[in-house]
Structures are given as C-alpha cells and as structure tokens.
Amino acid sequence: MTPLAHLLVTSQFAFNVGFFAVLPYLADHLGGTLGLGGALIGLVLGLRTFSQQGMFVVGGALTDRYGARPVVLTGCALRVAGFVWLGYAEAAWSVTAAVVLVGFAAALFSPAVESEIAREAVRLEQAGGPVRTRVLARFSAGGQAGALIGPLVGTLLLGEGFRGACLAGAAVFTVVLAGHWRLMPRAEAATAGERVAFRPIVRNxxxxxxxxxxxxxxxxxxxxxxxxxxxxxxxxxxxxxxGWLFALSSALVVIGQVPLERWASARLGPAAMIRCGLALIALAFAATGVLLPVRGPWPALAFVVLLTLGQMLVVPAARACVPELVDARRLGLFTGAFSSVSGLVVLAGGAPAGALLELGGTAPWLALGIVPVLGVLLVPRVGGMPGDRTPETASENRFCQKR
Structure with missing residues (x-):
C-alpha cells in the first residue's frame, strides 16, 4: 500500500481506539455518576448518534468543497475538545453539548477518511496494484482492531475515573491530529468554489x-x-x-478480513461479494432460529460467526462499489450520504425489529432473515469492475471518466 493508505488505515485504528475507550461507558457515567434519568440518557445517546451518523452527508460535502485534509484536521480538533469537555461536564446541558460535539467531530472525520481511502484504493487498482477491495478490507480490519482494543483500554483507564478515560481519549485524538497534520498531503478540493448540491443523490x-x-x-x-x-x-x-461474543466478532474481522477478501475477490466482483455476504447474514438468522431448541450458547455463537463472515464480505465490497456509481468530484458527498441514508433506515427499522423480537420463538428470527434477502435483490449491477461486468459502456463509469 502507499504511505497515504497506510496513514488512513492507521488513523482509522487509532480513531476507534479513542472512541471505544470512552463511549461504551458513557451510559453508566450518565446514570451512575451524574444521576440522570433513563429518558434523558436515551436522549443524549440518540443525539450523539444523530450528530454523527445523520450528519455524515455534511462532512462529505465539506470534504469535496475544501479537501480531505482540513476536514480531517478539524474533526480531530473537535473530537479532542469534545472529550475534554465531556470529562469535566456535570450539568445535563453541558454533557449533552459535549456529546453532540463528539458526534459531529466524527461526522467530519469519517466521511473524509472513507472517501480518501476509496480514492486511493481506486488509484492503486488503476495503476496495476491490488484490487480496491484489498485496500478497503485492510481499512475495515484496522477499524475493527481499534474497536477490539478500545474497550479494553477504557476498562484499564476507568480506574482513574470516567474523566481519566475521556482525557486519554483526547490524547489519542491529539496524536491522530498531529499525524495527519504532518503526513497527510495537501490536495486540491474536488468542487472548490461550487455550491453544495444534494439533488444528485436523490437522482442516482x-x-x-x-x-x-x-x-x-x-x-x-x-x-x-x-x-x-x-x-x-x-x-x-x-x-x-x-462481551466475549463481541470480542470474537472483532477478532474474526481483524484476523480473517484480508484473507477472506483475497479469496473472494479472486472469484467474485464487489457486487457479487455483497450479495454473498447478505446471503450469509440471512443464513445467520435462519440458523439461529433453527438452533433455538439447542441448550447453551450455540444459537448465539452461530449467529455471531455467520453474521461476521457476511459483514466481512459486504463492508469492503460496498465501499468499493460507491466510486463506480457516482461522480468522482462528489465522492465525499456520496460517501457521507451512504452512511446517512443507511443510518436513517436503521433508525426507522429499530422499533419494528424490537417489537418483532418480543413475540419470542423462531418466527422473529426467520422474519428478520428476510431483510438481508431483500438487500440481495436491491444490489445494483456495477459496470467497469472485475467480476461485475455489464453491457454498459465504459463511458458510464463515472469515476474513471472524471479522473
């Protein structure tokens, strides 16, 4: 990989270490140390999710307009400020504002980094290097390694109190900020001086x-x-x-993501990888429903393993497909919109899924397994990519056309 790709993978790892060292313990801090009520805790956590996932499209648009470097640096600086503020916040309004700032910082950092790693993966592929899913698989593995280590770091730091964990998280993001300040190259913004337009998202x-x-x-x-x-x-x-099952899921991604991608990309294109991954996820729900009469952790274990294997196919392949479907100059906007649209759909689907699970038994698991099956039917054809050829002409490959 190139130095830029190494920087982005490493920063994704460090970003998740800092994030998961603090956020898993936030609810306990709000309810225990600060004594907030359940409704207020739910509101704070919901605002954090919205300020992050819901605002990804804003971070992506800013990346196109100003370039990845200033957006990444701003996101890191805001995350440092947010964690320091959160560590010292005691009033409900102060905690809420700090959490929103922490979320918005990620809404700047993540789409900028994700769009830049996608650009770099495509550059490497077009230059005769590894297929783009290889680079994106390493990016996913780096993020999962951070998600695996972060909670362990947080547990160690909680001996110093929640404030100590927050300050340590701020220190991690300070290092990430310094690394990008020194190593991330300056590049001309893709849509500098142009108005931010969201209509292309709806029309695509x-x-x-x-x-x-x-x-x-x-x-x-x-x-x-x-x-x-x-x-x-x-x-x-x-x-x-x-906790052990979550650790198993993260460990599977860290250890198996790149080998599985290498095996799959030699046989399938990215769109086919997404379909196979979703089929595995559907199998995870079906297998769990069938295994429910079995005593012990086996149904849960089957669910976690099969779901994680599906995830390892879907995530890098989906990121690889985005550049082929959009105008390269607005890759940041579409990368952010990709997360925002998905986040809104998940938000809408949360309550029905919860109501379904209250019924108990095998039926809810089989019903939930229909969702990834529908996803298989929705995956579009992607022309111009190995293993995913379509009758469309090369001129319709917008990423290559705009390079």
Missing amino acids: RRFLALALAYSAYLIAYNQLYLALPAELDRAMGSQKAL
Whole structure:
C-alpha cells in the first residue's frame, strides 16, 4: 500500500481506539455518576448518534468543497475538545453539548477518511496494484482492531475515573491530529468554489439501491445489540457472554478480513461479494432460529460467526462499489450520504425489529432473515469492475471518466 493508505488505515485504528475507550461507558457515567434519568440518557445517546451518523452527508460535502485534509484536521480538533469537555461536564446541558460535539467531530472525520481511502484504493487498482477491495478490507480490519482494543483500554483507564478515560481519549485524538497534520498531503478540493448540491443523490437510483442494500446489512448488524442480548438471556439467563461474543466478532474481522477478501475477490466482483455476504447474514438468522431448541450458547455463537463472515464480505465490497456509481468530484458527498441514508433506515427499522423480537420463538428470527434477502435483490449491477461486468459502456463509469 502507499504511505497515504497506510496513514488512513492507521488513523482509522487509532480513531476507534479513542472512541471505544470512552463511549461504551458513557451510559453508566450518565446514570451512575451524574444521576440522570433513563429518558434523558436515551436522549443524549440518540443525539450523539444523530450528530454523527445523520450528519455524515455534511462532512462529505465539506470534504469535496475544501479537501480531505482540513476536514480531517478539524474533526480531530473537535473530537479532542469534545472529550475534554465531556470529562469535566456535570450539568445535563453541558454533557449533552459535549456529546453532540463528539458526534459531529466524527461526522467530519469519517466521511473524509472513507472517501480518501476509496480514492486511493481506486488509484492503486488503476495503476496495476491490488484490487480496491484489498485496500478497503485492510481499512475495515484496522477499524475493527481499534474497536477490539478500545474497550479494553477504557476498562484499564476507568480506574482513574470516567474523566481519566475521556482525557486519554483526547490524547489519542491529539496524536491522530498531529499525524495527519504532518503526513497527510495537501490536495486540491474536488468542487472548490461550487455550491453544495444534494439533488444528485436523490437522482442516482443505483446509488440509492446500493445504500438500501447496505441498510439491510446494518439492520441485521444492529441485532448484535438487540436480538443477541435477548437470546443470551433466554438461553443462559444472563448476558455475561455478550462481551466475549463481541470480542470474537472483532477478532474474526481483524484476523480473517484480508484473507477472506483475497479469496473472494479472486472469484467474485464487489457486487457479487455483497450479495454473498447478505446471503450469509440471512443464513445467520435462519440458523439461529433453527438452533433455538439447542441448550447453551450455540444459537448465539452461530449467529455471531455467520453474521461476521457476511459483514466481512459486504463492508469492503460496498465501499468499493460507491466510486463506480457516482461522480468522482462528489465522492465525499456520496460517501457521507451512504452512511446517512443507511443510518436513517436503521433508525426507522429499530422499533419494528424490537417489537418483532418480543413475540419470542423462531418466527422473529426467520422474519428478520428476510431483510438481508431483500438487500440481495436491491444490489445494483456495477459496470467497469472485475467480476461485475455489464453491457454498459465504459463511458458510464463515472469515476474513471472524471479522473
């Protein structure tokens, strides 16, 4: 990989270490140390999600207009300020403002980094290097490694109190900021001086189809936080194994992401990889439903393993498809919109999924398995990519056309 690709993968790892060292323990801090009520805690956590996921499209648009470097640096600086503020905040309004700032910082950083790694992956592929999914698989593995290590770091730091964890998280993002300040190259903004236009998102039907297919994956992935704990309670009477299953999922991605991508990309194109990944996720729900009569953690274990294998196919392949469906000059905008659209769909699907799970038994698992099947049907054809050829002409490959 190029030095820029190494920088982006490393920064994704460090970003997730800092994030997961603090955020998993936020709810306990709000309810325990600060004594906030359940409704207010839910509101604070919801605002954090909206200020991050819902605002990705803004961060992406700013990346196109001003370039990735200033947006990444601003996002890191705001994350440092947000964590320091959160560590010292005590009043409800102060905590809420700090959490929103932390979320918005990620809404700047993440789409800038994700669009830049996608550009670099395409450059490498066009220059005769590895296929783009290889670079994006390493990016995903780096992020998951950070998600695996972050909570362990947070647990160690909580001996110094929640404030100590926040300050340590701020220190991590200070290092990320310094690294990008020194190593990230300056580049001309793709749409400098142009108005930000969101209409191209709505008019790009293939992109929206891909975003909805990816949403099907995210709705399924969200069941790690909803259906999996309920299943552990049913089968084992507690959720003590939950942390171990999350660690297993992250470890599978860290260890297996690149080898699985190498095997799959030699046989399939990115669009086909997404379809196979979604099919594996559908199988995860079906297998769990069938295994429910089995005692012990086996249904939950089957669910986590199959879901994670599907995730390892879907995530890098979906990121690889986006540049082929959009105008390269607005890759940041579409990368941000990809996350925002998916986040809104997951938000809308959360309540129905929860209501379905309350019914108990096999039927809810089989019903939830229909969601990724629908996602398989939504994956668009992607021309101009190895293994995903279509009758469309090369001129319709907008990324190559605009390079």
